[in-house]
Amino acid sequence: MKKLMSCKVVHLLNHDNVRQLIFQYYYKFSVQLSMHTIEIIIFKYFIWLINLLAQLEEFGRMRPVIVVHGGAGRIFKEREEGCRTGVVRAALRGYGVLKPGGSALDAVEEAVRSMEDDPHFNAGCGSVLNEKGEVEMDAIIMDGKNLASGAVSAVKCIANPIKLARLVMEKTKHMLLTDHGAQLFAQAMGVPEIPGEKLVTERSRERWKKNLEPDSNPVEFQNKSFVTDGWVGSPSALAYQFEIRDLGTVGAVAIDSEGNVACATSTGGLSNKLVGRVGDTACIGSGGYADNCSGATSTTGHGESIMKVVLARLILYHMEQGMSPEMAADTALEYMKTRVGGLGGVIVVSSSGEWAARFSTKQMSWATVKDDELHYGIYAGERHTKSVAEALASESEGL
Numbered sequence: 001m002k003k004l005m006s007c008k009v010v011h012l013l014n015h016d017n018v019r020q021l022i023f024q025y026y027y028k029f030s031v032q033l034s035m036h037t038i039e040i041i042i043f044k045y046f047i048w049l050i051n052l053l054a055q056l057e058e059f060g061r062m063r064p065v066i067v068v069h070g071g072a073g074r075i076f077k078e079r080e081e082g083c084r085t086g087v088v089r090a091a092l093r094g095y096g097v098l099k100p101g102g103s104a105l106d107a108v109e110e111a112v113r114s115m116e117d118d119p120h121f122n123a124g125c126g127s128v129l130n131e132k133g134e135v136e137m138d139a140i141i142m143d144g145k146n147l148a149s150g151a152v153s154a155v156k157c158i159a160n161p162i163k164l165a166r167l168v169m170e171k172t173k174h175m176l177l178t179d180h181g182a183q184l185f186a187q188a189m190g191v192p193e194i195p196g197e198k199l200v201t202e203r204s205r206e207r208w209k210k211n212l213e214p215d216s217n218p219v220e221f222q223n224k225s226f227v228t229d230g231w232v233g234s235p236s237a238l239a240y241q242f243e244i245r246d247l248g249t250v251g252a253v254a255i256d257s258e259g260n261v262a263c264a265t266s267t268g269g270l271s272n273k274l275v276g277r278v279g280d281t282a283c284i285g286s287g288g289y290a291d292n293c294s295g296a297t298s299t300t301g302h303g304e305s306i307m308k309v310v311l312a313r314l315i316l317y318h319m320e321q322g323m324s325p326e327m328a329a330d331t332a333l334e335y336m337k338t339r340v341g342g343l344g345g346v347i348v349v350s351s352s353g354e355w356a357a358r359f360s361t362k363q364m365s366w367a368t369v370k371d372d373e374l375h376y377g378i379y380a381g382e383r384h385t386k387s388v389a390e391a392l393a394s395e396s397e398g399l
């Protein structure tokens with residue numbers, strides 16, 4: 001039986017039609033097989049190409065950086081932790097804008113706004129008071145892409161002067177609005193007015209009152225003092241200097257993934273200042289400057305000294321001459337000290353993403369985020385480092 005079956009198969013295989021059929025199937029199968037192999041190769045090549053393009057795009061994109069400051073001067077011990085926490089929070093907020101591809105302009109506004117809302121700083125809520133016991137604030141913002149800038153000075157009764165400065169930049173033909181005009185503009189833009197009292201903290205009220213006492217020494221908390229230890233390596237350390245004590249103007253500089261830079265600065269100015277005094281913060285080139293060709297800076301310190309040397313622009317000038325941000329910052333601060341006796345601090349980011357936070361005062365609270373790494377400090381030489389993930393996790397618990 002078995003033999004009969006195998007004979008039949010051999011017979012069938014010998015049949016021409018059957019052989020042709022088998023050949024057709026074999027051919028079709030092998031063609032399908034080779035098509036499949038080609039498809040796999042094409043697919044693999046396609047994936048490789050996409051990866052390569054992604055890498056090339058990544059290569060061409062700037063790694064975003066944000067640097068913030070919470071003011072240069074003398075920060076009292078009991079306020080140090082609050083200032084550290086505040087600058088770290090602001091840097092993380094700004095980086096949160098930059099990381100998914102947001103603009104440098106949005107990032108600096110966000111960072112400054114977070115410090116204006118923090119009563120530890122002399123900006124927005126927490127601003128120092130003028131001689132009449134009122135809050136009068138200055139702010140500036142600048143876009144390094146087109147050198148557009150907006151500023152406000154001597155503004156009262158708004159929570160976030162930096163927002164108003166940005167509106168001046170974007171919605172008017174002007175660059176600086178002051179006092180009553182700024183107030184009218186804020187109303188026209190629908191910026192909510194808040195009672196001036198809401199910006200006044202117990203601390204700034206006490207400071208103001210103390211400065212009014214007949215035997216008080218207002219300059220102790222204003223802008224003049226004998227500096228004995230403020231400048232490392234200075235032979236003339238006893239020279240009469242202008243220094244800021246415990247007054248934290250706020251500022252931010254950033255570069256985004258498109259390579260655009262921006263700066264923002266906001267302040268309540270100087271304690272017991274004359275009504276209507278406008279400081280460096282509102283003045284382009286003094287309180288801040290941003291230019292995609294070189295970088296961005298935001299300044300803090302004795303405003304009148306900063307204006308005399310046009311500190312922010314001076315730093316960028318040094319960078320244009322080939323100095324690193326750190327060297328440019330130190331050179332400009334040294335010049336301000338020796339030329340006009342003023343102390344202060346600056347933050348800088350260059351158009352290639354290098355950054356610096358430098359000061360000639362005893363302290364300056366600062367923080368920066370680059371490559372998902374956070375750095376922050378207050379004293380000269382103090383530098384803590386954390387990953388952004390770690391910092392975000394511990395943010396709610398404090399540092």
Ligand SMILES: NC(=O)C[C@H](N)C(=O)O
Pocket residue numbers: 071072122244247248249267268269270279280281299300301302303304306
């Ligand atoms: N603390 C400060 O930075 C004060 C500010 N530069 C001003 O003079 O208005």
